[in-house]
Amino acid sequence: MAGTGVFAELVGGDGEFKYYSDGEWKKSCSGKSVPIINPTTRETQFKVQACTQEEVNKVIDAAKTAQKSWAKTPLWKRAELLHKAAAILKEHRNPIAECLVKEIAKPAKDAVTEVVRSGDLVSYCAEEGVRILGEGKFLVSDSFPGNERTKYCLTSKIPLGVILAIPPFNYPVNLAVSKIGPALIAGNSLVLKPPTQGAVAALHMMHCFHLAGFPKGLISCVTGKGSEIGDFLTMHPGINCISFTGGDTGIAISKKAGMIPLQMELGGKDACIILEDADLDLAAANIVKGGFSYSSGQRCTAVKVVLVMDSVADALVEKVKAKVAKLTVGPPEDDCDITPVVTESSANFIEGLVMDAKQKGATFCQEYKRAGNLIWPLLLDNVRPDMRIAWEEPFGPVLPVIRINSVEEGIHHCNASNFGLQGCVFTRDINKAILISDAMETGTVQINSAPARGPDHFPFQQGLKDSGIGSQGITNSINMMTKIKTTVINLPTPSYTMG
């Protein structure tokens, strides 16, 4: 159970969860807390500290100091600690998963998968880090016109300093460790600001790093509403890099942050293009998995619009409808496929998109049904570009189908979006698939499968336009959280090997 056993010290006598600073669990001096509302019951499930700006200052000061000695800790020792944290995380998968079920209504099985995947990700960071950070470059000067071989240039990767990690509610553990692992192996310290919905799961995850024995102050976790402490954190002069995943907030942060590297994983309207020669059973299975799975389609990589050739549209829609009818709907504890969306305002937003589509004449393949935050899966056929659902991401179990008469029409719709995260195409013709992949303005295109971030060692492009800045994935994140340092050895006379 949350906050019991090895996690007991996270909870105060008043039942509120503490924040983690300088290697200790603390109550905030603010005397205030932030409630976490269970999306299923819509009642307060947990309370976390509303940290003050002074507490944020202390955490960042401690991170600065701890980073200096961490950067001098041998790579193999950093890796050893990360492996230890990964093992502890996996050992305690059940209480952490339970938090995910209560805080974000993630189906029970998917919640366990998130924690296990996170442990594996941390271990992979350790392994990748010892390899890529152990390598540098050696250049000689006589490659460039006018130079003799009098200069040797040595390059290596150095840490940036203090990394600020801000993950979103849909993967509070996994998208936290995807920032923590690379930051730590590269010799940085890290301050985590977890999403409010998911904060308690993140605090449990942080405790696994605490139990692994990382130095005091190297990692910390401050809680509070993003809207209240967010700007203070992101504009803080002590922060040397921000790794953020979430919505449009990321665009605002990019405009306010100082001259520091930014990694921004934002929204997406991932299109799924279906050609006439596609395997429609495969496509239908991927549309349902991609559109509705892992928390009711609340993924940046969810299939968010189907663009199907008119000649096969009826057949495809029938197949998708049959699969949607089999999805189970209900509480996450029962491991249902479709569970409540994260907040009431999110459910209201989704409903707004559905009503707009209804008013403008979309075909409802199922009856629209909602109870509290729970929205039954809905496929909307014959969606047209004048409907909001054609462009906006519902972040919920509602999927629009647009019928197209040419491949060009599909590509045009995909490229007219302000997002450009991922997309996918279903066809048996690999040549056509490659041409379409090249034409789609997105960071990644999947051929004959739904969009996805993993496996986690693959590069995860933040895509184009409003979908973000940079690229994630373990290797990319390690590189992004380092800077190249160069040392040049100047020789008094040219020297050629064996010359």
Ligand SMILES: NC(=O)C1=CN([C@@H]2O[C@H](COP(=O)(O)OP(=O)(O)OC[C@H]3O[C@@H](n4cnc5c(N)ncnc54)[C@H](OP(=O)(O)O)[C@@H]3O)[C@@H](O)[C@H]2O)C=CC1
């Ligand atoms: N690309 C992706 O992987 C994801 C994209 N999204 C997109 O984001 C939308 C909303 O999801 P949501 O998680 O609410 O996204 P938000 O962008 O609102 O929140 C993401 C994170 O930012 C924090 N935050 C909020 N305001 C600030 C601020 N001013 N400064 C710093 N941090 C802040 C949040 O904390 P707090 O919770 O305390 O407000 C949370 O930790 C979705 O509809 C979807 O478009 C969401 C999840 C994943």
Ligand SMILES: O=C(O)[C@H](O)COP(=O)(O)O
């Ligand atoms: O934030 C998200 O939604 C994720 O990065 C998507 O990850 P997934 O493809 O593994 O669900």
